[in-house]
Structures are given as C-alpha cells and as structure tokens.
Amino acid sequence: MKADGLKALTNAHAWVGLIISTVLFVVFFAGSLSLFRDNIDQWESGPHFANEQVASKVSLDQTIATVEQQYQIYMHDEVRIWLPSAQQPLINVTFAAELPDEQHQDHHLLLSSTSNTIVGDGERFDFANFLYGLHVDLHIDDVGKYLVGLVTLFFFVALISGVVIHWRKIITKFFMYRKDGSKDRLLDAHNLIGVMGLPFHIMYAFSGLVFNLLIIYQISYVIVLYNGDQEALFRDAGFVETHLDETKIKQPMVGLDQLMIKAKQALGNVEITRVSIEHFGDQSASVVFSGADPSQFSTRKEIKYHIATGEVLYKTLNNYDNTLRSGLSIIASLHFGNFAGYTIRLLFFLLGLGTCYIILTGNLMWIEKRAKQRKVNQFGLHLVKAMTSGGFIGVIFATAVGFIAARLLPVTMVERSDMIVNIFFACLLGAIISALLTKQQAQFSKLFCKLTALLLCAVPLLDWALLSNDILVMINLGKFDVIIVEAMLILLALGCWKFGSAINQETKVTIENEVTVSETI
Amino acid sequence: MWSRTLSGFILGLLISISVALNLNLMLPIAQDVSLLIGLLVAFPIWVTVQVWSYHFSSAKEAWLKGLMVLAPCASLSIILMLMRTFG
Known part of the structure; x- marks a missing residue:
C-alpha cells in the first residue's frame, strides 16, 4: 500500500x-x-436460598398448580419454566398474569423444587441480567x-x-x-x-x-429472494413455527409430567433445561421441552407436544436439522x-x-x-x-x-x-x-x-x-x-x-x- | 472523515448484499447452506469495503472506486434475478 x-x-x-x-x-x-x-x-x-436442594423428581404439574393458585395466567404470553440444576436449585417460572381492564403484568417466580412452594420473586435478583x-x-x-x-x-x-x-x-x-x-x-x-x-x-x-445487525440481510433476502414472504425465509432458515390457532375452549394444563417423561425418552442424551407453554389454558396449548446435548458441540434438541392430545407437533435432534441454525448455534456458543x-x-x-x-x-x-x-x-x-x-x-x-x-x-x-x-x-x-x-x-x-x-x-x-x-x-x-x-x-x-x-x-x-x-x- | 465513512458504509452494505444474493442465486446447493454462506461472507465484505474507502485520500475517490465495484455486482444480481424470474 x-x-x-x-x-x-x-x-x-x-x-x-x-x-x-x-x-x-x-x-x-x-x-x-x-x-x-x-x-x-x-x-x-x-445465599438467600442456600438451603434449597434439587428434588430428585421435579413435578411440572405441581409447579403449574402452585402458580395458578395465586395468579390468573395470561393466555397470550408464553409461560417459561427453567428446571433446577446442581448450580441453580430453584425452579424459575416467567409468565404474564391477567389484571382488570385487559391489562397484564409480567412475573418471574422462584419455586422450591422439593416443596413446590413459591420462595421468592426472581425480578428482585436481576443484576446479572x-x-x-x-x-x-x-x-x-x-x-x-x-x-x-x-x-x-x-x-x-x-x-x-x-x-x-x-x-x-x-x-x-x-x-x-x-x-x-x-x-x-x-x-x-x-x-x-x-x-x-x-x-x-x-x-x-x-x-x-x-446478533445485532443480521436483520439488514434478512430484510434484503425477504425483499429480493422471497418476494416479501418472510415466513418462507424463516422456513428455509430452520425457524419452524408450528402454531395451533387458539380455540377459546378452556383446557386444564395437566399431564405435563407424563409428557416430560415421553420427551426424555424421545430426545435421548439430553438434560432438559427449559419448558415453554404456548396458549396456556386453551385447548390449542402446546409445550416445548428443550435442552443441549452434552456429548456434542453446540447441539440443541427439542420436542413440541399438543398438551390436550399428547401428539408430537415438532421434534429435532440436531439444531432443527438446518445448516443455518447449526451455524448460528456454533456462532452463539463461541460468543x-x-x-x-x-x-x-x-x-x-x-x-x-x-x-x-x-x-x-x-x-x-x-x-x-x-x-x-x-x-x-x-x-x-x-x-x-x-x-x-x-x-x-x-x-x-x-x-x-x-x-x-x-x-x-x-x-x-x-x-x-x-x-x-x-x-x-x-x-x-x-x-x-x-x-x-x-x-x-x-x-x-x-x-x-x-x-x-x-x-x-x-x-x-x-x-x-x-x-x-x-x-x-x-x-x-x-x-x-x-x-x-x-x-x-x-x-x-x-x-x-x-x-x-x-x-x-x-x-x-x-x-x-x-x-x-x-x-x- | 465522515464522508468517507458514509461512502464505505453505504457502498459496503450494498456490495455485501449484492454478493450475498449473487452467491445465493448461483450456487447449486441447499438453501440453508446458501443462506449460511451468504451470512458468513456478507459482514466481512461490508467491513473490507469500509476499510478500503478509508485508504483513499478523498471521499470523491472512495465513492467512485466503490461504485466501480458495486456496478458489476449489482448488474450481475439484476441479471440473475431476471433469469430466475423469466428463465
């Protein structure tokens, strides 16, 4: 030069x-x-929950029942449950609760995995986040x-x-x-x-x-290659969304423990860390069990069930079987x-x-x-x-x-x-x-x-x-x-x-x- | 400096989008692989054009040289898009 x-x-x-x-x-x-x-x-x-231990068996049904006793869970937001681990012995549940006048408020609760009681408010411990x-x-x-x-x-x-x-x-x-x-x-x-x-x-x-500017290329791809069809790009990119339309028919949210046993069998060598429920309380409600495969580099496994019927809606054993999502997962792991x-x-x-x-x-x-x-x-x-x-x-x-x-x-x-x-x-x-x-x-x-x-x-x-x-x-x-x-x-x-x-x-x-x-x- | 920044930013973005699209349209491989390749090359191209624009002593030169790279890339994109639409 x-x-x-x-x-x-x-x-x-x-x-x-x-x-x-x-x-x-x-x-x-x-x-x-x-x-x-x-x-x-x-x-x-x-230190505020030092004596909390991880239960040998965590009950999702009891967890949901405990939350429902105190809150009216808002159907249109996702309910997420982080299961306890040796490092983090509490069950973390995030959801939105219904308030009067069609308002809703976000919550993050900490539950004991042994007694299934609410022991704290997760929003008060947020410095790391x-x-x-x-x-x-x-x-x-x-x-x-x-x-x-x-x-x-x-x-x-x-x-x-x-x-x-x-x-x-x-x-x-x-x-x-x-x-x-x-x-x-x-x-x-x-x-x-x-x-x-x-x-x-x-x-x-x-x-x-x-992570922060991918959207620029996403927009250009949608406009030029996919003629404005964003869903088609998401499908090719491996972001498979299997939504069921809301039915407005109420459905009790039970049987999650049985579905978790089935999920563990279906996913094989994976520690399920996160459970998320969509359309909580509706007949169309579905639950996703996901976790990382500890034996492989940056590999996530996930399975989605329709709660009312137990039908499998989606399952992946290898980063959604998509090269782009595998690539993104590797980039995230490196980061x-x-x-x-x-x-x-x-x-x-x-x-x-x-x-x-x-x-x-x-x-x-x-x-x-x-x-x-x-x-x-x-x-x-x-x-x-x-x-x-x-x-x-x-x-x-x-x-x-x-x-x-x-x-x-x-x-x-x-x-x-x-x-x-x-x-x-x-x-x-x-x-x-x-x-x-x-x-x-x-x-x-x-x-x-x-x-x-x-x-x-x-x-x-x-x-x-x-x-x-x-x-x-x-x-x-x-x-x-x-x-x-x-x-x-x-x-x-x-x-x-x-x-x-x-x-x-x-x-x-x-x-x-x-x-x-x-x-x- | 701001004007060279602007030339590198805009032309770098357009060139990187154009190259990523061209690769997607030309490579006979699965769409998810093609999307990943586009992602891997796009940002480094943008950054390279930005660095390149800074090495010129004037913004006018940076714009001219950048446009000389963008023109064939964009032309190829248009041809490939027309071929896909009518071919």
Missing part, C-alpha cells in the same frame, strides 16, 4: 477507534462480566441493539485497518514492548494485545454483528464461551479485559498526540479526556457500586432491581460529569481508579460480613459461585489499583520530563 493510503488509513483507524471507544468499552466490559452471568446470578440470589442487557443493547431496547451493532461494525473496521497498518511489522515486532517512552509503551501494548488476541477479537466482532467449562470463560474474560485495555491505550495515544499539537480544539481534547476517565473508569465504578447495592439492599424491597439500575446509571452519570468538571484529569483518574479498586474489594468483605453462614452452606453443597464472583472482582480491583498507580508514575515522568525540558531551554 502507498504511503498516502497508509497514512489515511492510520488516521481513520484512530478516528474510528475514538468515536466508538466509550460504547465499545461498556459493551466489552459488561460482556466480559456476562461470561459469568450464571455465577453472578447465583452470587446475588444463592442487567449487566448482560448492558452488553447487548445498553438498555435502550432496539435502538441500543442497532447502535451496539454499528459500534461492532466499526470495531471490526478498526481491527482490519489495524492489521493492514501493522502488517509489515506484525511478525518482526511481535514481541516488541518498549517500556521507556510513554507513547511507545502505549503503542506496543496496544499492538501486542491486539495481535495476540486477534482471532478472539475477530470472532467477537463477527458474532456481535450477526458465550459455554463449550469448555471455566477454562475458556476465564480466557475469554481476560481477553475481554485486554480489549478494554486496547480501547483505553488507543484513546490515551490520541490524547497524547493531540496534547502536543499547538492548534488543538481544547474543548474536544477535554471531552475525550473526560469520556476516557469518567466513562471508562466510571463504568467499572458503577458496576462496583451495583454489586455493593445488590448485596446491601434488602431482598424484601419490591423495587430492588430497579433501584440497583438507578444507582448504576446515577454513578456512571456522576462519574462522567465529575470528569467533565475536573481539570486535573491525571489526578482524578488515579484517585478514581483506586476508589473503584477499594469498592470492588468491599464486595467480598460485605459478602462474608453479612452472609458468611449461607455462603459456607453453598460451598459445602459444592456451589462456588460466590467465590468465583469474588475472585473476578478482586482481579478487577487489582487491575484498577495497578492502573491507578501507573497513572501516578506516568504523571511523575511527565512532570520530570517537563522540568528537564524547561531547564534545557
């Missing part, structure tokens, strides 16, 4: 990286934590989803442009890390982590695009890192944090370069500095406060999860405003990093101060979710503390250099 082209591409790489940096940092940070979503979920709720939602769509619904998709697209662009820029030196300078010059150190760290994690980054950029236990998730977690560091070093290099220029837009420079310190450290700080709130707020509090979300966004907003108002960005970042590290360390202390007996019960039962989450938070705290200290040294070096320069002059 010609020098002009390379220079234009280098400028574009820095520009694109800067534009997407804050959202990308939030997405990668929340995504890295979400690799341990189930553990965070159990960290939050597990909140972090995952932040990763997926920043909690701005469809707009957020497409925004994250666009950011992911330009992340992919930054990756490929980075490879093109660095291509001639990708082998020779692979292990280069110059620790003396500040700019060299940032650049070498940026390149080193970027090149070493390249397959991981490309996989995440591609899979993220598939979620759920195919090789904790080892791969830990690796992905570290690489995810490494990506956060790449984004940070990219911004710091841009700031350093601009700060040296005579004609620079001071407001723009201050804005980037503030978004880097307030936005990047702010999201870690807000997460730390969110964890503390999730541990401190009483489980009896009705709006508990909403309160944690409000606290999170208030902290993030406060951090960004504080960063915008401060002039001493280095000092601010240093103190903010160390404060965040202390808050992250406070979470394990609070865990053991408040719930030590329950945590010990969990550990004795072989459930280590609290320990895993605490280890993750301590690792983050160490990173924040180390980074805060590095800012201290950096400031010192810069001041010393400035003194040397002024003395020379």
Whole structure:
C-alpha cells in the first residue's frame, strides 16, 4: 500500500477507534462480566436460598398448580419454566398474569423444587441480567441493539485497518514492548494485545454483528429472494413455527409430567433445561421441552407436544436439522464461551479485559498526540479526556457500586432491581460529569481508579460480613459461585489499583520530563 | 472523515448484499447452506469495503472506486434475478 493510503488509513483507524471507544468499552466490559452471568446470578440470589436442594423428581404439574393458585395466567404470553440444576436449585417460572381492564403484568417466580412452594420473586435478583442487557443493547431496547451493532461494525473496521497498518511489522515486532517512552509503551501494548488476541477479537466482532445487525440481510433476502414472504425465509432458515390457532375452549394444563417423561425418552442424551407453554389454558396449548446435548458441540434438541392430545407437533435432534441454525448455534456458543467449562470463560474474560485495555491505550495515544499539537480544539481534547476517565473508569465504578447495592439492599424491597439500575446509571452519570468538571484529569483518574479498586474489594468483605453462614452452606453443597464472583472482582480491583498507580508514575515522568525540558531551554 | 465513512458504509452494505444474493442465486446447493454462506461472507465484505474507502485520500475517490465495484455486482444480481424470474 502507498504511503498516502497508509497514512489515511492510520488516521481513520484512530478516528474510528475514538468515536466508538466509550460504547465499545461498556459493551466489552459488561460482556466480559456476562461470561459469568450464571455465577453472578447465583452470587446475588444463592445465599438467600442456600438451603434449597434439587428434588430428585421435579413435578411440572405441581409447579403449574402452585402458580395458578395465586395468579390468573395470561393466555397470550408464553409461560417459561427453567428446571433446577446442581448450580441453580430453584425452579424459575416467567409468565404474564391477567389484571382488570385487559391489562397484564409480567412475573418471574422462584419455586422450591422439593416443596413446590413459591420462595421468592426472581425480578428482585436481576443484576446479572442487567449487566448482560448492558452488553447487548445498553438498555435502550432496539435502538441500543442497532447502535451496539454499528459500534461492532466499526470495531471490526478498526481491527482490519489495524492489521493492514501493522502488517509489515506484525511478525518482526511481535514481541516488541518498549517500556521507556510513554507513547511507545502505549503503542506496543496496544499492538501486542491486539495481535495476540486477534482471532478472539475477530470472532467477537463477527458474532456481535450477526446478533445485532443480521436483520439488514434478512430484510434484503425477504425483499429480493422471497418476494416479501418472510415466513418462507424463516422456513428455509430452520425457524419452524408450528402454531395451533387458539380455540377459546378452556383446557386444564395437566399431564405435563407424563409428557416430560415421553420427551426424555424421545430426545435421548439430553438434560432438559427449559419448558415453554404456548396458549396456556386453551385447548390449542402446546409445550416445548428443550435442552443441549452434552456429548456434542453446540447441539440443541427439542420436542413440541399438543398438551390436550399428547401428539408430537415438532421434534429435532440436531439444531432443527438446518445448516443455518447449526451455524448460528456454533456462532452463539463461541460468543458465550459455554463449550469448555471455566477454562475458556476465564480466557475469554481476560481477553475481554485486554480489549478494554486496547480501547483505553488507543484513546490515551490520541490524547497524547493531540496534547502536543499547538492548534488543538481544547474543548474536544477535554471531552475525550473526560469520556476516557469518567466513562471508562466510571463504568467499572458503577458496576462496583451495583454489586455493593445488590448485596446491601434488602431482598424484601419490591423495587430492588430497579433501584440497583438507578444507582448504576446515577454513578456512571456522576462519574462522567465529575470528569467533565475536573481539570486535573491525571489526578482524578488515579484517585478514581483506586476508589473503584477499594469498592470492588468491599464486595467480598460485605459478602462474608453479612452472609458468611449461607455462603459456607453453598460451598459445602459444592456451589462456588460466590467465590468465583469474588475472585473476578478482586482481579478487577487489582487491575484498577495497578492502573491507578501507573497513572501516578506516568504523571511523575511527565512532570520530570517537563522540568528537564524547561531547564534545557 | 465522515464522508468517507458514509461512502464505505453505504457502498459496503450494498456490495455485501449484492454478493450475498449473487452467491445465493448461483450456487447449486441447499438453501440453508446458501443462506449460511451468504451470512458468513456478507459482514466481512461490508467491513473490507469500509476499510478500503478509508485508504483513499478523498471521499470523491472512495465513492467512485466503490461504485466501480458495486456496478458489476449489482448488474450481475439484476441479471440473475431476471433469469430466475423469466428463465
């Protein structure tokens, strides 16, 4: 490539990286934590139900009967039941309940699998889902989803442009890390982590695009290839929908236990994890039993019955027997890192944090370069500095406060999860405003990093101060979710503390250099 | 920079859609396999065109060169669609 082209591409790489940096940092940070979503979920709720055991036989009929005693289930929404496992001993049921004036309200109940009684409200333990939602769509619904998709697209662009820029030196300078010059150190760290994690980054950029922007190609295929027939595309794509029309004739929802026995026989080597019921209470009601085959990579099995007759409506033993759905399932498994236990998730977690560091070093290099220029837009420079310190450290700080709130707020509090979300966004907003108002960005970042590290360390202390007996019960039962989450938070705290200290040294070096320069002059 | 971003974004999207459709219309394979291939190639093409547009020194050049790639791809798509409709 010609020098002009390379220079234009280098400028574009820095520009694109800067534009997407804050959202990308939030997405990668929340995504890295979400690799341990189930553990965070159990960290939050597990100690409050530490003595709950998994029943040897779970009764779906009793579960439904218990829910129906207290709620009038809304027929037009799906009823979903997540069966208990060794890690998660409760039955989770989500549904909508009918209210007067044709209104309905969503519910998430936690039921004991041994007594089939309602033991808690699942909506009060939602911090893990909140972090995952932040990763997926920043909690701005469809707009957020497409925004994250666009950011992911330009992340992919930054990756490929980075490879093109660095291509001639990708082998020779692979292990280069110059620790003396500040700019060299940032650049070498940026390149080193970027090149070493390249397959991981490309996989995440591609899979993220598939999740968030696939609809663009879906629309074009429907219009051009399928003459507007979306159902035909879905059929070819393996999304087989076998709906039965509602009859408006009431049908008691019983016999699900018998159907589950039949489903287990029909699906073979699979642990059924989810049961979903469509048209609850109607004669047309159907139930789907689904689960993953533990002996194969990314293979889901599913069977659907008509509840009234027991007739099989649909069955698949291999990802709906469709290549596209198998491909999507593989892409999802790679993205979620759920195919090789904790080892791969830990690796992905570290690489995810490494990506956060790449984004940070990219911004710091841009700031350093601009700060040296005579004609620079001071407001723009201050804005980037503030978004880097307030936005990047702010999201870690807000997460730390969110964890503390999730541990401190009483489980009896009705709006508990909403309160944690409000606290999170208030902290993030406060951090960004504080960063915008401060002039001493280095000092601010240093103190903010160390404060965040202390808050992250406070979470394990609070865990053991408040719930030590329950945590010990969990550990004795072989459930280590609290320990895993605490280890993750301590690792983050160490990173924040180390980074805060590095800012201290950096400031010192810069001041010393400035003194040397002024003395020379 | 914004104008080159726009050229890469729009032309990259159109070229990727066109190539994915062409592959779907030309490859004599099952439809689900064809859809998966289209999915696998579409995003990387979009990203490549976006990166390519950034390496030009002006937006005008990026638009012109991009259109020169889009024109044959889109023409082939139209021909293949006509062949499917009337062939």
